[in-house]
Amino acid sequence: MIVIGIIGPPAGGKSTIAGTLAEQGAAWINADRLAHAALRMGRVKNKLREHFGDSIFNAAGAVQRSALAAKVFGDDPTSRRQLEYIEGVLHPVVGQLATRKLQRLAAQQQSVVVIDAPLLIEANWHFQCDEIWYVDSPWELRIQWIAKRSWTPEQLRQREARQLSLAEKRRYATRILDNSQGPPHTRRQILALWSQLTN
Numbered sequence: 001m002i003v004i005g006i007i008g009p010p011a012g013g014k015s016t017i018a019g020t021l022a023e024q025g026a027a028w029i030n031a032d033r034l035a036h037a038a039l040r041m042g043r044v045k046n047k048l049r050e051h052f053g054d055s056i057f058n059a060a061g062a063v064q065r066s067a068l069a070a071k072v073f074g075d076d077p078t079s080r081r082q083l084e085y086i087e088g089v090l091h092p093v094v095g096q097l098a099t100r101k102l103q104r105l106a107a108q109q110q111s112v113v114v115i116d117a118p119l120l121i122e123a124n125w126h127f128q129c130d131e132i133w134y135v136d137s138p139w140e141l142r143i144q145w146i147a148k149r150s151w152t153p154e155q156l157r158q159r160e161a162r163q164l165s166l167a168e169k170r171r172y173a174t175r176i177l178d179n180s181q182g183p184p185h186t187r188r189q190i191l192a193l194w195s196q197l198t199n
């Protein structure tokens with residue numbers, strides 16, 4: 001089983017690229033989705049309610065991710081501590097979900113798995129990967145793309161500031177994908193790499 005880890009800047013196209021690989025037959029592990037699943041678990045919600053109170057929950061008792069994001073992605077020391085707190089709660093759960101999924105896929109003899117995780121290096125998941133693809137997407141384009149998820153450039157900057165620097169992430173890459181010339185150009189690079197990997 002070949003495991004590809006996708007890294008790059010926030011809102012840089014990691015999931016879009018993982019989706020293209022999934023269309024070709026790769027199994028897709030999306031760390032953001034696993035974190036969202038963890039936020040729906042009773043034991044996780046209990047811990048977050050104890051720590052943050054009711055203000056991050058909606059009337060139906062679900063975590064309101066936008067409310068939690070507002071508490072953890074600031075530059076001030078309190079926000080940093082709050083981010084460390086939720087990472088301490090969520091990362092072990094997400095790690096467990098991802099490991100189980102990887103084991104299941106290995107048992108099913110899945111040939112290619114793509115792990116799309118914003119904190120792949122920070123969480124040491126890269127040790128499980130055979131290849132690391134870095135998605136190179138310039139800031140000027142990403143601030144246009146975030147309009148679709150209604151982040152402001154400041155919100156993008158704050159999330160990026162909480163991750164390993166782009167220069168450091170790039171050093172881990174075994175391949176660099178240029179995502180600056182439009183979707184067809186990106187897709188051609190992915191399909192070329194896919195055919196190298198699978199032939």
Ligand SMILES: CC(C)(COP(=O)(O)OP(=O)(O)OC[C@H]1O[C@@H](n2cnc3c(N)ncnc32)[C@H](O)[C@@H]1O)[C@@H](O)C(=O)NCCC(=O)NCCS
Nearest residue numbers: 010011031032035065068069086087090094118159162163
């Ligand atoms: C704070 C939360 C609720 C905000 O949810 P929201 O829907 O706004 O964002 P979403 O989860 O879709 O993440 C979008 C992007 O934000 C960035 N981001 C998310 N968590 C982090 C983090 N801990 N550090 C830095 N950047 C992060 C990533 O680039 C990610 O791709 C959520 O991001 C969260 O629970 N984060 C902590 C868990 C975590 O570290 N997840 C990353 C994968 S394990």
Ligand SMILES: Nc1ncnc2c1ncn2[C@@H]1O[C@H](COP(=O)(O)OP(=O)(O)OP(=O)(O)O)[C@@H](O)[C@H]1O
Nearest residue numbers: 009010011012013014015016118145148179182183
């Ligand atoms: N080459 C491109 N041209 C136009 N839009 C793009 C391109 N690449 C990505 N996008 C858009 O940018 C947005 C962010 O892409 P995507 O969600 O794939 O990024 P990501 O790196 O996975 O983000 P996250 O920080 O959530 O992990 C999406 O709306 C996507 O459609």
